[in-house]
Amino acid sequence: MNRLREARYKLGLTQEEAASSIGVSISLLSKMEQGLKSGNDNTKIKISKFYGLSVGYLFFGEEITKRDKNKQEVI
Structure with a gap:
């Protein structure tokens, strides 16, 4: 499982919920999780x-x- 999908799973979110909260399309998030698109820097x-x-x-x-680890412990 890629890290992007894993991060979403850890929060218990669907692709639709995550995409809406992030401000990207479900299609883009799905393709990024599958490794089909990389997305721009922003x-x-x-x-x-x-x-x-x-x-x-x-x-x-x-x-x-260390910063990432501390944030994951909060989640």
């Missing part, structure tokens, strides 16, 4: 802010940072 930033995780962690396979 979209990646909006998504990372929504999930409280770094862009690097969600989209580029970087290890989780």
Whole structure:
């Protein structure tokens, strides 16, 4: 499972709920979760802010940072 989908699952959200909260289309979020689209930088930033995780962690396979870990413990 990719990290983007995993972050959504951890919050217990459907794609529709997450997309609406983030301000992107369900189609785009679905394609990003499937790895079919990468999204532009602004979209990646909006998504990372929504999930409280770094862009690097969600989209580029970087290890989780201390900041990310602290935010996940709150969720």
